[in-house]
Amino acid sequence: MAQSATLVERRGWHKHVLLSPPLLFFAGFTLFPLGYTIYVSLSNWSITGAHSFVGLDNYVRILGSNTFRQSYLNTIVFAVVTVLLQYLLGLAMAVLVYRSTFGQSVLRLLFLVPMMFTPVVVGFVWKTMFDPSYGPISFFMDRLGLPAVPWFSEKLPAMTTIVIADVWQWTPFMFLILFAALRSLPTAPLEAAMVDGASGWRLFFDHLWPMLLPASVTAILLRSIEAFKLFDVVYLTTGGGPGVQTATVTLSAYFTGIRSGDLGTAAAMTVVLLVTVLISTTILLRILAWASARRSRRDLGEAA
Amino acid sequence: MRTGGWTRRVILFCWALFALGPVYWTLITAFKRQVDIYDGPRFIPFVDFKPTLQAWRTLFGDGGGGFLHMFWNSVMFATASSALSVLLGGFAAYGLARYRYSYGPMRNDDLSFLIVSQRIMPPIVSVLALYLIFINLRLLDNAAGMILAYTAMNLPLAVYLLRSFFEAIPVELEQAAALDGYPPWQRLARVVFPLAAPGLAAAFLLSFFFAWNDFLFSLILSFNKAQTLPLYITYLNTQSQPLWWQISAVGLVALIPPAIVTVVLDRFMARQVLIGGIR
């Protein structure tokens, strides 16, 4: 018999009241500002309020600007590298902790600590850690006879500091999700595979990892969405420097819009970022759908 | 996977070192004097250096330039916006769980996705426009504006989390409560919301976590009265000789609420929420 999910069916208006706040917020804080931003991006808009319509001028300019191209590339590099590293390390730790017999919950809690820090604080802490004169890292490198690295005065080392800080903070996130997924896996297929003689790396790659695919893609998806927004850590550690060489799009837009007052250009930058994020997210969502479908087909197959 | 017991332990130990090292560093830095920092790094309290409460006294004593004020702002904004998010998000999630909507071509799942997808958009895209809008509405640099902004930020999350909690509550319980003589709002208050309590708590804590840690909104939408803790840190940071000890102390203080959140959430999230989303 048709089980209707609705309960006491009231006439109309109650349910609309329930749903309207989020929809209103959506309209007011997402939709409208988005439209506004696009409009601003098509204008020469100063923070003082003076503005005039210029069409695609801003876009043409930034796409031709080396500074923007660099910040765009930085954003992508950061996103890809940090998410990848976070995933691999998170996966490794999840598997290792999962296989540990001692103090799983203690270990888990300890590993989660970096995530509890405010990103601004994280930026600051790593800035001090990498400080060439007073920071412990330079100190230990010097003691170990390693050459001094100009952490903040050259682009590559500077980007490395940011990557390390971000990986430090967010690997626990991957760890959390993957560990939970590991714990919820059915042990039967793995045991069966072990009985069949699989072990070590083969067991991992052929059996364990595929089962983690949906969780992996979910974690990567969630983390990627955040990674493109990278701002806090960069602002605090390098400030975008040396010069503007480690800036991300968000940072660039902030400086251009608020500090320099050129809102039109800044808005254009953010729109480019948005488009990038939408494309990547769509791709990842497709992969997630594929991975989940594959997993359920596999589950059915295994049961046979 | 047959990793030798020792290899595994070494790797885990190294990671623990990596994860906790900076924490330790921040901890001891918060108790150092200026000379302890600029003399080259010191590591062990009482051996390398003499711990002092100087940083803390500055912070809590004369307010160290607005610390208490900004701390209070952070607490207030995060709490108020999270409460709002959970309340409004809870009602919406309940609606999506129990009723059938159809706005144009969109049904319940479409509306859900619409609401949740807001998180995909990088905040910088909206915040520049919000800056201009807030100026016009005179919401710039005040509590109301910040709370609204944070609520907008976290509402989608609350709706997403809570919908499945409400769907998991059998309709018959509400029908039974109706027959027992309870009108709709009372049913929500006495039966539905109490049963969704774990979800409500998780949504609140998560919202709090994100509001507390926010930097970009605070940076752009406030400049004086409505500033939050992360901004305090940047002030300390911009000086030519940043006051490490003070910043470390602030960092540790800023750590406490999210730490509580993470610990409590770890119980819920890992089991219920995430697995629900992944399976």
Add this chain to the structure above:
Amino acid sequence: MAALTVTALTKRYPGGEAPAVDDLSFTLETGQFGVLLGPSGAGKTTTLSLIAGITPPDSGEVALDGDPLDGVPPEQRDIAMVFENYALYPHMSVRRNIAFPLRAPVRAGSMSRSQIDQRVQEVARTLRITELLDRLPSQLSGGQRQRVALGRALARRPRLLLLDEPITHLDAKLRHEMRTELKRIQRELGVTTLYATPDQADALALADLVIVLGQGRAWQLGPPDDLFRRPAHVRVAQSLGDPRMNLLAGLLIDDRVRVLGQDLPVAELPDLLPDTRPVTRYPAEVLAGIRPAHVEVLTTPQPAAMAGRVLLHHRLGHKDVLHVEVDGELVRAVTPAGEERQPGDPIWLRFPAKHVHLFDPGTGWALRAEARR
């Protein structure tokens, strides 16, 4: 004044081709125990939902003690319901579950706190769950939960009690016990009750009035005995009685019915409900129904008996069920426990005319055959 009057109740769910409840009408007197009997999908739960006010009807009326309930929300109807899954509030103890309706806003002020406590104790005593009062529903067994659900429903002495398959999820022995309990409690309290079930044993044991429901429609209603002895439709005949009534092809010629080679005089057929349709065309093909318990089983050939072969012999302790093949047709028969019979054994059956019911093969409605000269 009738306690519950249902008139032309109709409900169609969006996306459903046929109505879930179709022009349903019946009346329950005060204190009567009514049973909605029907298979799953017949519309039992929908009917209860409509009466309770949980679902609004498309058309039709429900009236309680003469008061129409149209537009009255469930919280004001003073109707109690025991759901199939009991719907106990998981976050409340048994005590609080039972007291919950008594504390409702609708009833605010009608009972003091101590009166409520007393009532809870009373109810717990009647249902023998006193020692469970401080437990949580999750700590109870199925049978215990069912009693608590019943207790919660009865605590406020409702005008009408609705039960949706309350004992379906219990094991056979418990079901048997609960049937007796339910009957006893209902008699004691005198509460008008409507009970939905697919199990005909429930209907036969509990009902003052049985409503046979199928595809949203009532096929017949009346006391169980009536429905058993004078079914108006094949469906009704088959929904009561276990094993089911045999239905065999028959031919009505003048003054007799021929079934499986046996001739039954029309004059001896059982008497029927007054509005049973008469047969219009002679000779007529009919469905002849006879209950397994009424089939005469003979071990030796007798005049007017049909020869058959035993297919199956179930010995159930107090009775035997026989599946017999006669003339290519399967006939079920029930006899008191006797000796062992083997498949293939010859056996003879006779149908007493006074237990044979005639039905129209096309529509299924019962037929009245008048002897024609």
